[in-house]
Amino acid sequence: MREISDEKIKNYLKRTEEAIEIIKKGLPPKRSLLYDVAEDFLVMIESYFKDAEAFLKMGDYVNAFACLNYAYGWIDAGVRLGLFDVGDDDVRFTLAK
Numbered sequence: 001m002r003e004i005s006d007e008k009i010k011n012y013l014k015r016t017e018e019a020i021e022i023i024k025k026g027l028p029p030k031r032s033l034l035y036d037v038a039e040d041f042l043v044m045i046e047s048y049f050k051d052a053e054a055f056l057k058m059g060d061y062v063n064a065f066a067c068l069n070y071a072y073g074w075i076d077a078g079v080r081l082g083l084f085d086v087g088d089d090d091v092r093f094t095l096a097k
Contacts, residue, residue, distance in 0.1 A: 026085030
């Protein structure tokens, strides 16, 4: 298959948006040294997500899909590093153990 369907891109968009909401609830305490790092990760995640939405509006599914994958890469990296507490959710996220 050489195309990204409406269904697939909407699914990835929804899953990424849900993941962002979850990680926002699991930030380190503001006084933690890791808080600033988590905030930096969140800026990158949200930037890629917004870029994906912009590409989608232009009908550019390939770049929208790429941006969603970059966003999720940042999400999983942050989860594995312990920047975001997602509990034991190893379905949505790649946990370290």
